[in-house]
Amino acid sequence: MPTDYIPFRETNYFSNFICxxxxxxxxLKDFYHHFPNLENFEAQIEEKRQSGHVSESHRKILVNTLKSQYKNLETSDLTAEHIELLNSENTFTITTGHQLNLFTGPLxxxxxxxxxxxLTEQLKEIYPKNNFVPIYxxxxxxxxxxxINYFNFKxxxxxxxxExxxxxxxxxxxxxxxxxxxxxxxxGAGKNAEQLKTWFKExxxxxxxxxxxxxxxxNELFGEYGLVILDADDKELKRLFIPQMKNELLEKVAFETVSETNKNLEALGLKIQVNPREINLFYIxxxxxxRIVEIDGNYQVLESDMSWSEDELLQHLDEFPERFSPNVIMRPLYQEVIxxxxxxxxxGGELIYWLQLKSNFETQNVTFPMLLLRNSALVKSKKQAEKQEILNISDKDLFLDRHSFINKKVRKISNIDIDFSEQIEHLESQFKHLFELAEQTDKSFxxxxxxxxxxxxKGLKHLEKRLLKAQKRKLADQIERSTELQEQLFPNQSLQERTINFSELYLEYGADLIPELKNALTxxxxxxxILNLK
Incomplete structure (x- = not known):
């Protein structure tokens, strides 16, 4: 399982801000707390432990909710153990979130x-006195x-x-x-195809x-590794979040704090991902x-006839917390409270909007989590890797845009040196002397x-383009095979992971796919x- 790595910045698929x-x-230091490296987790653990947000009774509600949500699932021993461990004050979570995309959506x-x-397994090795539970x-x-209502397949x-x-x-x-x-x-047919169909049907x-x-x-895909899946759309979990929701309804803290942070980020040239509302809660x-909005002292739900006075709304929140739903600004706070x-x-996009939120966490006195960019990968089959070697294409070249990729390939395989940079440099040197001559004689020239x-x-560059075009025609077969490979690995000139569904790889690699990925992703x-799968 040969692997290689390329810096995120050199892929040209990640924003300068994330890089x-x-x-x-x-x-950027003011917009995050501890940077995610192993030694910083010790301080993060201690801060979370002392924050007081996740009390013993709080943990019990979380565990009971999870047990209820898992009651009809065949749960692995490790997942069941992880759920029980959440009762312990020495247990902490590492969390990722994702939409409910059809059949998981992008890879x-x-x-x-x-x-x-x-990451939870790595942390357990470094901090063995604590437990770490992976949460989806x-x-x-x-x-x-x-x-979320689709996925791409071939x-x-x-x-x-x-509707x-x-x-x-x-x-x-x-x-x-x-x-x-x-x-x-x-x-189609075959063992791997049948497994995919079974998963979809079940x-x-x-x-x-x-x-x-x-x-x-x-759970079917990751249960054996102890993944714990949480649906926070739950009455008892939202009851734990009532203090923050009341604060949001009455004080509009998120609007003020995040708006100020956004100004500071924009001053650094960042394109803002999300903008806060005056009230960052929905009604479900x-x-x-x-959205819930306040108009002249009354609280209303848009596109409905529901409205309350302030006292009525707070009473309604206490009775039916499950009907109040945090938007993109408040959801991270909800996560870190429960x-x-x-x-x-x-x-990358997620982390940018998290960086907008630290000031709101501080105002609410909730510990801001570490923010880690997820792993990214390009998976190549043995056949694709062999073709790449035959065509003499480097991994770095694969990440070029199509035009640059073709031009570089033409120059590489051509027996004619169609690179006029040396001639242009020589021409610029000659004109430098002419400029000096004009200065000494008549500046009007x-x-x-x-x-x-x-x-x-301009004439030289135009000639270079014409010669490149002629060489492209002459070398059409090799160029076509090269671009065909790039298109396979970068569908629609986008990262593979953002386009294809896991089913395409599963058809080829079957039950080995996830273990191979797990072994490779750090x-x-x-x-x-860059991962070559056999």
């Missing part, structure tokens, strides 16, 4: 969870169905159509039998709602998930000399993995 975070740029779903599992937080309260979009509205975790699985018919045909045809279906599937009930969590693992320099350099490595 600056990974480099621990001093300008990086696996990388998120494996990163989380592997299901985003069951999201309402953007269009983002260039085709496998989609579930439904349901509200929190997606509540969606019934009606209509997914039709999707099963489609994937049965697409997956998850989506034998469970009533999307939350239960996703829990089943994630019977297919409805709409979990003994040390670190959140997410993608300076503009004419400059125009001539621009014209001649969460604190801080570089992009």
């Amino acid at each position: 600056d975070y990974l480099d621990q740029n001093p300008e 990086y779903f696996l990388y998120k969870i494996i990163s989380t599992i592997n 937080w299901m985003a069951s309260e999201d309402h953007d169905f269009e983002e 260039g085709k979009k496998i989609q579930w159509n439904s 349901q509205t509200g929190a997606v975790g509540h969606f019934n699985t009606e209509g997914l039998a039709d999707v099963f018919d489609v994937i049965s045909s697409e997956f 998850a989506y045809l034998n469970h009533d709602d999307l939350a239960d279906a996703t829990r089943y599937l994630a 009930k019977d297919g409805l998930r709409e 979990l003994p969590n040390l670190c959140y693992i997410g993608g 300076y503009g004419a000399v400059k125009a001539q320099e621009v014209k001649q350099i 969460p604190l490595k801080g570089e992009f993995l």
Whole structure:
């Protein structure tokens, strides 16, 4: 299982902002707490232990909720042990979150969870007196169905159509039998295909709602590694969050603190991911998930006739906390209040919006977690790796945009040196002398000399492009095979992990896929993995 690594910055697929975070740029220090390296976990553990948010009774509610959610699942011994360990004050969590994408959605779903599992195992080795539990937080309260109702398989979009509205975790699985018919045909025959069909059928045809279906599937994939799957759309868990929700409704703290942080981040050139509302809570009930707003002292739910006075709203919150749903600004706070969590693992976009939130955590007196960029990987088959070697393409070249990739390949395989940079440099040197001559004789000629320099350099570049184009035609076969390989590994010129579904790899590697990925992904490595699977 040969592996290689490339710095995230050199892939050109990650923002400068995230790369600056990974480099621990001093300008960003105010926006996060402890940077995620092994030695910093000791301080994070102690701070979380002393914070007082996750008390003994608090842990008991968490454990009872998890046991209730797992009651109809075949639970591995390790997952059952992890749930029980959450009762102990020496047990902490590492958490990742993800939407309820159909059949897990993009491949990086696996990388998120494996990163989380592997980090807990690494921490146990370093801090053996403590226990570490990997948590997958299901985003069951999201309402953007269009983002999650499909997955890509070999260039085709496998989609579930439904007219349901509200929190997606509540969606019934009606209509997914039709999707099963489609994937049965697409997956074909064979042992690995049959396993994929079984997982899909058991998850989506034998469970009533999307939350239960996703829990089943994630448990099937990762239960043996002790993953604990949490659906925080729960009355008793939200009861633990009532103080923060009251604060949000009455004081609008998040709006003020996050808005100020956003200004500071924008001053550093960051494009803001999320903007706070005055009230960052939704109301959930019977297919409805709409914002709560305050208008002239009354609290209303948009697109409905529900409204309350302040006292009525607070009473309603105490009676029905499950109907109040944190938005993207408040969800991280909810997570850190109900979990003994040390670190959140997410993608680049997620980490950017977490960096917007530290000031709100500080105002609410909640410990801000460490933020770790999830593992990223490019998986190559043995056949693809062999083809890459034959075509003499470096791993770094694969990450080039298509135009640069082709041009570099043409130059590399051509027996004619179509690189006029030396000639252009020589021309610029000649014109430097002409500029000096113009300065000494008649400065009015300076503009004419400059125009001539621009014209001649432009002519050379144009000629270089024409010769490259001619060579592309001559070398069309090799260029086609090279771009075909790049397209296989970077579908639609995007990272493989953001495009394909795990099923494509599972068809080829079967039960070896997840163990191989688990062995290769190192969460604190801080570089992009290139993995050749046999």
